[in-house]
Amino acid sequence: MEQQQPIDLDRESDVEQHNTQSVGDKRTTNFWHKYVDIRDPKTNKIVKAQCKFCSRVLKVATKNGTSSMAKHLITCPNNPENIDKKQKKIRIFKTSQSDATMVSNWEFNQNSIRQALAKMIVIDEEPFSYVESDGFRYFCSVTVPQFCLPSRFTVARDIGKLFLSEMENLKNTFKGVTSRIALTTDCWTSIQNLN
Known part of the structure; x- marks a missing residue:
């Protein structure tokens, strides 16, 4: 196995990133699959986790719990679960019959x-x-x-x-129709010879 130099844990470029769970990891919550593991190459322990949605790096450890990860997922602006699907947008338009302005809900x-x-x-x-x-x-x-x-x-x-x-x-x-139906078509050619 290759020997690695000691690293400064505050520098993220020196820390390895992993997505796989290694032997001995006790991770039972669903938050871990929304983060990329950042491990200390010397001890192979998780020291930080990077959010897959916004790339923010959090200091975490498997033994300390996942409350910081859960709080971040609630406030993460890029997390698709934070988008309120029931929230409607307001649409303002004028009716064609009058000059009245109408307001209604709109959803993309x-x-x-x-x-x-x-x-x-x-x-x-x-x-x-x-x-x-x-x-x-x-x-x-x-x-x-x-x-x-x-x-x-x-x-x-x-x-x-x-x-x-x-x-x-x-x-x-x-x-649902019990009566007979007759279909007719009208084909013609214009003066410009267009069918």
Whole structure:
């Protein structure tokens, strides 16, 4: 085994970082998997732990308990568990019928925005590559910066899923109808020779 020099425990660069539990560690709480172990290479004991969310280093030891780790996880700004999923945002908008201002709750939802984007592409008959245009990307970055814009291939898949879902809704609607249904189409060509 390789001999290592004594280290200064206040300098984190000299301390090894480990994610695995070694023999003799008595860690029974769930807090440890949210931290990276920092061990003393000479004794191989845990001396510090680094938060995986915000990279803050805490002085800890397995024999002293995990209260400092628990307190940090409660206040860590990057911990996904601290985000209040029930908290709504306020949305203010004007109604189209009048000049009245309406206030309602709004919650960011990536999937519902992607579904609305797929419906917009279909209704406006835009190409799938529309989502990759610079103007549309800029517009989305200003209006909803949290929204991760999908690629044209993802939009095509979303539109396929939307088609299947609407087809299923139409089938369910027709199942409850006892009368006959006639479907007609009207195909024509404009003066500009557009179908």
